[in-house]
Amino acid sequence: MAEFLQGASVFVLAMVALGLARILRGPGDADRMMAAQLLGTGGIAALLLLGAASGVGGIVDVALTLALLAAFATIAFVKASVPGMSDDSGADRE
Amino acid sequence: MTSLLNVASVVAIVAGAGFFLAGTLGLLRFPDTFTRLHALTKADNLGLGLVVLGLLPHADGVVAGLKLVVVWLLVMLAGACASQMVARAARRRDLNR
Numbered sequence: 001m002a003e004f005l006q007g008a009s010v011f012v013l014a015m016v017a018l019g020l021a022r023i024l025r026g027p028g029d030a031d032r033m034m035a036a037q038l039l040g041t042g043g044i045a046a047l048l049l050l051g052a053a054s055g056v057g058g059i060v061d062v063a064l065t066l067a068l069l070a071a072f073a074t075i076a077f078v079k080a081s082v083p084g085m086s087d088d089s090g091a092d093r094e
Numbered sequence: 095m096t097s098l099l100n101v102a103s104v105v106a107i108v109a110g111a112g113f114f115l116a117g118t119l120g121l122l123r124f125p126d127t128f129t130r131l132h133a134l135t136k137a138d139n140l141g142l143g144l145v146v147l148g149l150l151p152h153a154d155g156v157v158a159g160l161k162l163v164v165v166w167l168l169v170m171l172a173g174a175c176a177s178q179m180v181a182r183a184a185r186r187r188d189l190n191r
Contacts, residue, residue, distance in 0.1 A: 001101060001152070001154030008107050010146075012114050019118040022130075030127050034134050038121060041138040042114060043095040045145045046165055048162065049107070050151045060161050078179040082186055090169060094105060 005053035009046045018044035033077045040070025103148040110144030115136045134183045135177040139170050 002006040019042070044063045051059030119134020120155045153159035 004104060004108070005149075005152075008111055011111050012141075012145075015111075015114045015118040019121050022121050028127055028187065029185065030180050030187070031130060033180055034121060034127075034131060037173070037180075038134055038138060040115065041142055041169060041173065044165060045110065045114065045142045048149055048165065049146060050153045057154075057158065057162045060158070060165065063165050064161075064168070067168045069157075069171060071176060074172075074176035074180065078176075082183045 002053045005049050009049035009053065012042050012046045012049065015048070017035060029077070029081055033074060036077075037074055040066060040073070044070075095167055099151040101179055103151050106144045106148030110148060113141030113144060117141060126138055130182060131184075135173050141172050142169055161177040 016025070016039055019038040020035050022038075023032045026032060030086070044066050047059050047063040069072065101118070117134050120137060121130050124130045124133055143166050146162045149162055150159050153162055167178035
């Protein structure tokens with residue numbers, strides 16, 4: 001069973017690596033950000049599979065952290081790229 | 095019983111890996127930003143859900159299993175919000191061009 005889980009983990013990682021080609025081709029920033037989002041989701045799946053294969057429970061915590069970081073990365077991208085959203089406290093400030 | 099669970103888990107993980115393949119193909123092959131976003135967010139979250147479902151029989155204890163489910167729920171919540179925000183950013187960019 002452990003070999004199968006490892007193989008599945010490698011397969012998911014290979015899919016993520018293929019998807020990263022979208023970062024090279026673009027064409028827009030949003031497309032590049034989607035490849036990073038794929039890296040988040042696929043990385044979590046690969047980590048969970050690897051954790052079950054090796055029996056190291058702490059890998060699930062790494063996956064949780066990756067889920068949080070991927071969400072923050074996307075929110076930071078949107079706030080930086082949409083005009084007006086980076087300045088959400090503008091109404092209160094003089 | 096154990097082998098039956100193993101078969102169920104193999105089926106779920108293979109299906110999940112298939113959805114990751116579909117998500118990557120969609121991201122690479124679909125023609126514009128919004129269709130790519132559609133392929134990526136749905137297929138990958140379902141793939142992760144199937145992988146978690148397949149790993150649940152192997153979790154040692156109820157708490158470890160719940161943690162796996164919590165990871166999936168967090169990714170779904172983050173993915174749903176992120177896809178809306180990326181789509182809005184892409185649409186504003188198109189309108190401003």
